[in-house]
Amino acid sequence: MSNAQIEIQLIASLVAIACAIPGTFLILRKMAMISDAISHSILPGIVIGFFITQDLNSPLLILLAALTGIITVVLVERIQRTGLVKEDTAIGLVFPVLFSIGVIMIAKNANDVHLDVDAVLLGELAFAPFDRLLVGGVDVGPKSLWVIGSILMVTVGLLFAFFKELKVSTFDAGLSASLGFSPVVIHYGLMTVSSVTTVGAFDAVGAILVVALMIAPAASAYLLTTDLKKMLLLSIGFGVFSAISGYWFAHWLDASIAGSITTMLGLLFLVVYLFAPTKGLIAVFYREKQQRIEVSLLTFLLHLKNHNEEVERHVNHLREHINWQKVRAKTVLELALKNNMIVIDEDIVSLTKKGNAFTSKAIDYIITNEDSQIEDMKDDFFLFRG
């Protein structure tokens, strides 16, 4: 690997980490779309800053762009508060307007400089290593590495300092306010961090990838864990993984790095969405099937408990009476047998002691409205699940 290659991967990874942290909280606050709005509407801020400084990595430019980001959030909230339109409509109204102002300003004034719409949308990660930071004539590395590195350090510092405040205000704004942690202050703090991160990442990866890096890793992590700290760590891990694998994918295809990283993020989410152990599509499908059969089993056992007369407990009669198709009746019967819940004697089905105990307990739970306990009880009784 050449130095430039290492530097590109390092920049991409730092950007991914810096995005994953605010992204996790945006997802939990159901504000994913606001990152899309910010990433587009900071354009006029960037353009104005660029006209003044002629430097894409100037702190002033970052400041101006972050300010436009905050203005976006305020405008969206203002429009939404009129009660005339919903939040998504307000977002859809605000950011194209601000973005188009930026586009017009570029077209009118910046035709001959290094700032065009393509670069804004997709970034120029491949060129990042060419723009060096010189301190006293000494080359200390690519400028964007320093920019995103500084932003990341501030973000991580804020996260460590205010983790508890972020958590409580995200989970329960009412409690947070009553405890004295103003949700408004925390909200705008998070919005500022998101804006600054977006600007810092913008030059390297462009407006579209910034959104992908904020949302996709956090959304994937959300499907895998029920612990906020683990969700943050997983988001960071997914972000870095996509950044590096995306880089090599682009290298192999000789294609856009930003595009390849985004593709990796998409693929990663797809895999998690399908295979996540409890929330994944396949797990949900399997669990629903299992529950369907186990509910049938319980219905069947209740029927046996309610009827002592042999005619009601005949194998064939059951099939007709409970109105199940052959396959389902057979599955349920076999499951009950495997779990020693029933015995079949000359085609007459009876509950075993264990089957009887299970059914009585289930009835208790059902009439006291504690249905959720039945799931726990199954672990004690079932040798085989449906």
Added chain:
Amino acid sequence: MSKNIAVKVDDLTVAYNYKPVLWDIDLEIPEGVLMAIVGPNGAGKSTLIKSILGILKPIAGSVSIYGKPYEKQRSMVAYVPQKGSVDWDFPTTALDVVMMGTYGSLGWIRRPKQKEKKLALEALEKVGMLAFKGRQISQLSGGQQQRIFLARALVQNASIYFMDEPFQGVDATTEIAIINILKELRKAGKTVIVVHHDLQTVPEYFDWVTFLNVKKIATGPVKDIFNDDNLTKTYGINYKVSIQE
């Protein structure tokens, strides 16, 4: 009965989009009562609590907790919001939610330590939820979630407890468990204020009641003012409940 006044509300008016939801409320809640706030939907019951707690800003009037503004008395007050006001899919455990009750005394930046964890575990035990401490909160039943919220308030070890419909969507067992804890709090000299829906249980559960419908209709001891007259004034129709003797 010369008791301290725990909560005093003066001329409180709150409006959403210029439409008043609470109109010129004066209210004194004596220390040590277990009080129900009753009134029809949209009467401003939750709004009243939220305004006392500074979550909503009134357009007029003032609130004091033991004679001082709420901002100075936060540590004396615990709040249980409506269960539906939070996202129960949030990635966190029952214990962690209860720990949030300790955040107020910690203040900004400081983190909960062993001491806070111990307090949270004790509160979980008090509401009979210790066995579920590691459970993700979406895996709890409605009644269990409400108990977690109650435990979170208990951890705050406050003098005044505000609860927004703690009995909503809970089973009978949980309702009894919750009311027993509230009665214990009162016995310990705490003041408990509950937004309540079920008029039938008011005389059995509470000793103090406030009737509210945008304006304050009446407030006082249940045995004196919980009658058909006030109910009719509050609910607008000819309301009758049979009060058990």
